[in-house]
Amino acid sequence: MDIILLRTFVEVASTGSFAAAAKRLFVTQSAVSLRIQRLEEELGQPMFTRSKAGAELTPAGTEFERFAFGHIKLWEESKQQVAIPEGFTKSLIVGAEHSLWPRMGFRWLDAIREELPFLSIRAEVGTPERLTRYMIEGVVQTILVYTPQLRPGFQMEKVMEDELVMVASWPEPQLEDAKGRYLFVDWGPEFVHAHGVHLPQLSNPGLTFALGALSLDFLLNRKMAAYVPARAADQWIEAERLHLVPDAPRFPYPIYHVWRDDLDGESIAVARNTLNRIAQGLEVRQALVIDHLADISEEDEVGILSGSALPADDTSYPK
Secondary structure, three states, X not given: OOHHHHHHHHHHHHHOOHHHHHHHHOOOHHHHHHHHHHXXXXXXXXXXXXXXXXXXXXXXXXXXXXXXXXXXXXXXXXXXXXXXXXXXXXXXXXXXXXXXXXXXXHHHHHHHHHHOOOEEEEEEEOOHXXXXXXXXXXXXXXXXXXXXXXXXXXXXXXXXXXXXXXXXXXXXXXXXXXXXXXXXXXXXXXXXXXXXXXXHHHOOOOOEEOOHHHHHHHHHOOOOEEEEEHHHHXXXXXXXXXXXXXXXXXXXXXXXXXXXXXXXXXXXXXXXXXXXXXXXXXXXXXXXXXXXXXXXXXXXXXXXXXXXXXXXXXXXXXX
């Protein structure tokens, strides 16, 4: 059976919409309709009930969904097995968001390779939605994301809190100095809301990046301030190319590790252990950054960007 038809079916089933599936597959809606029509003709059964509200699986479609996932998984596993280079016995495909590769993901791959030298590794990057879709299809086996989507057949654990802190590229910055030279980095809906509550004067500066930690490269070469991960900024703070902004609240942003539960035991055990070890080291470095922020701030605690006007006492860092 045509794997393209199966992937199209899975996208329509997961989104409940021909239009949404077309956007994910980067094809026209009419192309999606034609593919589903071909699939239904081959199977001799309607897979979806169409309506103005979208597309809903028929009983036959629900039954076929399990087969589709299994067939896609088998196809991807076959591709991986055929693609294993000479000298390697197994393969692992790892995905992560852009912001989680520098200072974390790359070190993770180094640690895995050191413990499993016979393991062939492929790395992918993408949004949480794209990486989750790859996981469902078996294209990727394990991912690092900020906003995980737990699906049947997935396992998940929290790795650490990524502390987002405000830094500036000029010496001795003050919070009131940031207006007019502030880069708003969009770290997701929770951050946007919390930022609007605590820092309304900086919430619409006219320059917004949805680039995560990649914004650091822009920041380093311009006289601007922005929120970035402490773990990514610490080397530049030490080099005095970036400077913490006193009294600017921090934003804890959890990082999650998600993997398919059919990943072989040895690979996932090594992946989890090495990732946790790297996270512990990053947390130590991160804590030093937060301690430094507390030392230069006037308040007794480093506040937290949250949905309410007051920081959560149980997670504030004392001086």
